[in-house]
Amino acid sequence: MTDVDTGLSSTQLTLSPEEHRRLRRRYRRRTTLTAYAFLGPNLLAFIAFLLIPVVWLFVSTFRTGGVLGPAEFVGLDNWRDTFADPLARTSIRNTVVYSAMAIPAVFVIAMVLALALRTISRGSALIRVALYLPTLQPAVVAAFIFVFVLHPDFGVINYAIRGFGGDPINFLGDTSLALPTIAGIEVWRGTGFWTMMFLAGLTALPSELYHAAEIDGAGAIRRFVRLTLPLLRPTFYFAVIFATIVNLQLFDSVFALTDGGPVNSTISVSLYIYRSLFLFGDIGFGATLSFLLVITVLVLTGLQTFLLRDRK
Amino acid sequence: MPALSPPSDVAVSLIQVAKSYGAVEVLHPFELQVAEGEFVVLLGPSGCGKSTILKMIAGLEEASHGEIHVAGELVNYVRPRDRNVAMVFQNYALYPHMTVRENIAFPLKMSRQPRLKRAVIDERTAEAADIVDLTPYLGRKPAQLSGGQRQRVALARAIVRQPAVFLMDEPLSNLDALLRADMRTSLLDVHARIKKATLYVTHDQIEAMTMADRVVVINAGRIQQIGQPHELYTAPANTFVAQFIGSPRMPLHSLTVSDDGALRIADATLALDPAVVLEPGATVTVGLRPSALRATTSGSACFFGEARRRDYLGSDSYLEVDLGDGASAMVRAEADAEVRPGDIVHVDAAPGAIHVFDEAGVRICGASVGQREQ
Amino acid sequence: MPRTYEDETREVESSGSAARSGLPASRPAIALSYVILLVGVAIALVPFLYVVSTSLKETTSLFSYPPDWIPSPIYWGNFESLFADHPFVWWTFNTLFVAGTVTVLKLWFDTMAGYALAKMEFTGRRGVALLFLLSVAIPISALIIPLFFVVRYLGLLNTYWALILPPLANPLGIFMARSFIVGIPDNLEDSARLDGASEFTIYRKIVLPLIRPGLVVLGMFTFMLQYTSFIWPLIAVQDSERQVLAVGISGLQSAFLQDWGLLSAAMLLAAIPITLVFLLVQKAFVVNDLSGALKE
Numbered sequence: 001m002t003d004v005d006t007g008l009s010s011t012q013l014t015l016s017p018e019e020h021r022r023l024r025r026r027y028r029r030r031t032t033l034t035a036y037a038f039l040g041p042n043l044l045a046f047i048a049f050l051l052i053p054v055v056w057l058f059v060s061t062f063r064t065g066g067v068l069g070p071a072e073f074v075g076l077d078n079w080r081d082t083f084a085d086p087l088a089r090t091s092i093r094n095t096v097v098y099s100a101m102a103i104p105a106v107f108v109i110a111m112v113l114a115l116a117l118r119t120i121s122r123g124s125a126l127i128r129v130a131l132y133l134p135t136l137q138p139a140v141v142a143a144f145i146f147v148f149v150l151h152p153d154f155g156v157i158n159y160a161i162r163g164f165g166g167d168p169i170n171f172l173g174d175t176s177l178a179l180p181t182i183a184g185i186e187v188w189r190g191t192g193f194w195t196m197m198f199l200a201g202l203t204a205l206p207s208e209l210y211h212a213a214e215i216d217g218a219g220a221i222r223r224f225v226r227l228t229l230p231l232l233r234p235t236f237y238f239a240v241i242f243a244t245i246v247n248l249q250l251f252d253s254v255f256a257l258t259d260g261g262p263v264n265s266t267i268s269v270s271l272y273i274y275r276s277l278f279l280f281g282d283i284g285f286g287a288t289l290s291f292l293l294v295i296t297v298l299v300l301t302g303l304q305t306f307l308l309r310d311r312k
Numbered sequence: 313m314p315a316l317s318p319p320s321d322v323a324v325s326l327i328q329v330a331k332s333y334g335a336v337e338v339l340h341p342f343e344l345q346v347a348e349g350e351f352v353v354l355l356g357p358s359g360c361g362k363s364t365i366l367k368m369i370a371g372l373e374e375a376s377h378g379e380i381h382v383a384g385e386l387v388n389y390v391r392p393r394d395r396n397v398a399m400v401f402q403n404y405a406l407y408p409h410m411t412v413r414e415n416i417a418f419p420l421k422m423s424r425q426p427r428l429k430r431a432v433i434d435e436r437t438a439e440a441a442d443i444v445d446l447t448p449y450l451g452r453k454p455a456q457l458s459g460g461q462r463q464r465v466a467l468a469r470a471i472v473r474q475p476a477v478f479l480m481d482e483p484l485s486n487l488d489a490l491l492r493a494d495m496r497t498s499l500l501d502v503h504a505r506i507k508k509a510t511l512y513v514t515h516d517q518i519e520a521m522t523m524a525d526r527v528v529v530i531n532a533g534r535i536q537q538i539g540q541p542h543e544l545y546t547a548p549a550n551t552f553v554a555q556f557i558g559s560p561r562m563p564l565h566s567l568t569v570s571d572d573g574a575l576r577i578a579d580a581t582l583a584l585d586p587a588v589v590l591e592p593g594a595t596v597t598v599g600l601r602p603s604a605l606r607a608t609t610s611g612s613a614c615f616f617g618e619a620r621r622r623d624y625l626g627s628d629s630y631l632e633v634d635l636g637d638g639a640s641a642m643v644r645a646e647a648d649a650e651v652r653p654g655d656i657v658h659v660d661a662a663p664g665a666i667h668v669f670d671e672a673g674v675r676i677c678g679a680s681v682g683q684r685e686q
Numbered sequence: 687m688p689r690t691y692e693d694e695t696r697e698v699e700s701s702g703s704a705a706r707s708g709l710p711a712s713r714p715a716i717a718l719s720y721v722i723l724l725v726g727v728a729i730a731l732v733p734f735l736y737v738v739s740t741s742l743k744e745t746t747s748l749f750s751y752p753p754d755w756i757p758s759p760i761y762w763g764n765f766e767s768l769f770a771d772h773p774f775v776w777w778t779f780n781t782l783f784v785a786g787t788v789t790v791l792k793l794w795f796d797t798m799a800g801y802a803l804a805k806m807e808f809t810g811r812r813g814v815a816l817l818f819l820l821s822v823a824i825p826i827s828a829l830i831i832p833l834f835f836v837v838r839y840l841g842l843l844n845t846y847w848a849l850i851l852p853p854l855a856n857p858l859g860i861f862m863a864r865s866f867i868v869g870i871p872d873n874l875e876d877s878a879r880l881d882g883a884s885e886f887t888i889y890r891k892i893v894l895p896l897i898r899p900g901l902v903v904l905g906m907f908t909f910m911l912q913y914t915s916f917i918w919p920l921i922a923v924q925d926s927e928r929q930v931l932a933v934g935i936s937g938l939q940s941a942f943l944q945d946w947g948l949l950s951a952a953m954l955l956a957a958i959p960i961t962l963v964f965l966l967v968q969k970a971f972v973v974n975d976l977s978g979a980l981k982e
Contacts, residue, residue: 294829
């Protein structure tokens with residue numbers, strides 16, 4: 001197409017291309033500096049309390065000593081020791097088994113409660129507060145509360161069991177029951193949190209779709225499976241990632257209730273890391289175990305991201 | 313002819329400006345100058361790049377190439393806040409947590425050189441509110457205002473800082489049709505009062521034609537034509553402009569130049585500008601401007617044909633008339649004209665009714681109807 | 687999450703939670719929902735009754751069989767002992783001070799970073815976002831050993847700094863803040879930019895007021911995480927008077943063998959401040975969907 005008359009007068013650039021490049025670079029540098037000023041506090045905290053510790057951790061997996069004596073390079077010895085250590089294996093297994101019990105349980109219960117909460121309107125605010133109370137407690141407090149509830153002599157559950165003529169159960173003293181019991185306590189504490197999370201996700205769903213689905217004759221269960229669950233995918237993505245990160249760090253309730261017992265049936269990775277800090281003069285072992293935990297969580301969350309993310 | 317720097321009565325000057333995102337060129341290099349006090353409308357379909365031009369002038373987007381001058385100063389590398397331009401957005405962009413007064417006063421409070429005194433801020437806020445008739449609403453929040461009122465708050469917020477240039481990005485397209493017509497008038501009143509260079513983006517040709525001193529027609533990242541509304545209508549630079557401006561849309565027909573160099577639609581021969589010589593056998597495109605064609609009863613008409621359809625508009629009607637040879641025209645008729653589909657209609661063409669374009673769509677010349685072969 | 691912005695611009699329609707996104711439920715569905723919820727509420731609350739009951743009894747009378755649900759006479763000795771023999775007031779103050787400080791700083795820093803990531807064009811934006819995103823997945827309890835040495839190196843062990851600084855590195859809040867800020871239309875800051883506002887002014891005068899509902903959620907979330915944190919305070923602080931509630935309470939149990947009455951009194955009092963905070967903000971707390979927080 002031919003050139004169009006511009007109106008007043010034709011003109012040329014007033015600056016040379018080099019000058020333009022120089023000025024543009026200066027201008028962009030200024031916006032970039034402003035942005036980094038906004039990011040500054042977080043970047044500093046990130047470097048001091050995440051980046052340096054992780055790098056330190058990685059380096060320490062190849063070294064020994066460091067607390068009392070000078071550090072010494074030992075190659076892959078720590079890694080070999082860690083994988084050979086039966087207790088390390090037990091702690092990893094316990095942590096994974098615990099997460100596999102606690103996460104699905106808390107999600108199912110929380111989803112049921114969230115659906116129920118969405119159905120009702122009167123009294124909803126009060127119920128939400130009540131459901132959230134356990135979440136507000138530190139995990140150690142929740143753990144101690146359940147010592148009362150589960151106590152073999154004066155706990156309410158065993159009181160009921162005796163009332164029906166059964167034998168009292170020592171929930172935390174039994175090697176096969178202790179870990180599920182701790183999972184149960186964490187489910188009790190976490191239910192409120194995930195209920196609110198799922199309720200928020202449900203509330204944000206577009207209602208037009210539901211009306212369309214109802215007109216199409218879809219029943220309640222079908223609507224939930226075909227419509228609600230897929231639509232809640234972003235919420236689930238966040239939930240699964242966050243729950244994995246939190247649960248693989250299981251420590252507080254184990255520390256408060258069983259200290260890993262009975263017979264190491266509840267020892268978790270975090271508890272073992274904690275012990276290694278104080279019980280061994282050598283930090284190489286604890287560092288390796290810690291680094292292993294970091295990698296496990298990173299890999300798991302990466303995998304979950306790959307599986308659950310919205311594909312665009 | 314080329315001057316080294318834009319003359320001083322030029323408010324905005326865009327020199328070889330282009331915009332691309334990576335390899336995608338959204339605006340091809342173009343030039344545009346806006347004089348002090350001029351009202352220039354950027355007109356084009358959505359996605360043509362017209363809003364990008366405004367954003368580049370405002371500094372919200374970087375020009376990939378070229379220079380932008382505002383009030384004689386190169387502003388490519390000046391932050392938006394220092395460019396001395398004000399912008400009105402389609403969705404108004406009012407600060408929802410502030411009252412109307414706070415919204416209008418915001419640019420004044422932000423001003424640092426000079427830092428304005430409280431009394432000056434209050435006075436100028438009141439003055440701007442008065443210009444757009446918002447004085448009774450100063451205490452309200454945007455959510456408590458109607459669409460038209462919100463639009464006026466946005467306008468007042470732009471006026472209050474007395475910028476060198478106003479940029480308006482489809483400011484009326486969120487309003488309903490009636491209100492839009494009202495706001496057009498009030499916008500022009502305000503413009504007449506403060507006489508600042510204004511660049512106004514719209515996809516609505518009526519806004520462009522009624523408001524602009526000059527219109528810049530843009531399509532697919534290229535400027536198609538720059539001119540006064542009258543020029544665009546009577547001498548469209550190409551088929552895009554010819555069809556984009558004017559309602560109903562101008563129908564186009566492909567014709568072959570006959571061996572004697574003449575152009576014929578059905579049995580009517582077109583009278584071209586004597587200076588124009590067409591290559592026999594070449595293909596040209598001919599457009600018939602509907603508003604310049606009239607249905608008549610007289611026998612001396614330029615064309616005649618069979619009416620196919622009638623669009624009643626109240627003030628008048630438009631008939632779709634089959635001229636034969638596959639050509640058809642939209643023809644103006646009296647509102648109450650008793651024409652039914654199938655009737656034979658005689659068509660009178662006013663001078664300038666017919667436009668001839670070359671194969672690429674670029675205008676060659678206007679034409680009228682010469683003799684009709686009987 | 688555009689909701690935060692739209693709450694401000696549109697009149698909020700007052701509709702029940704059922705009408706918001708589902709369908710008007712049938713009567714049996716509502717009845718079933720209430721039954722489920724009441725069971726849930728009972729399971730959530732009954733254990734607390736145990737705590738209340740135990741805190742008002744002498745520990746020796748706990749083991750009566752069958753158990754007394756309602757203590758008679760009411761015994762206040764557990765509370766007296768808690769204040770007389772233990773720095774419970776300090777624990778409470780420390781917890782509130784640390785959690786409050788971390789919350790305020792986190793809200794400030796995270797909204798700043800969130801603003802930069804959501805609304806600014808700069809070199810390295812994607813890289814920084816990815817870095818923060820990856821660090822979401824780094825478990826704090828895996829870092830306790832190196833953190834201990836970093837904080838010891840900085841000479842901050844056994845101080846408030848030790849409790850306040852490391853949690854600032856938790857990047858989750860950045861993404862939540864960013865998702866709130868992304869919901870603000872770009873035109874709004876563009877407009878402010880043209881009105882002469884600096885980036886910091888836009889952040890303070892436009893962005894912060896508009897994401898206030900989101901900030902309540904983020905603030906409550908941060909406060910709760912801090913209030914309940916355990917493993918790091920356990921390691922970073924040794925003096926009992928510098929300790930936070932969770933660690934102090936867990937110390938009661940191991941040090942004084944099983945003084946259940948004392949423990950219950952402590953747990954009961956520890957639950958009060960955070961419950962009050964939650965009640966203050968709970969209206970805003972429930973309506974927000976955090977799922978957008980991790981979107982890149």
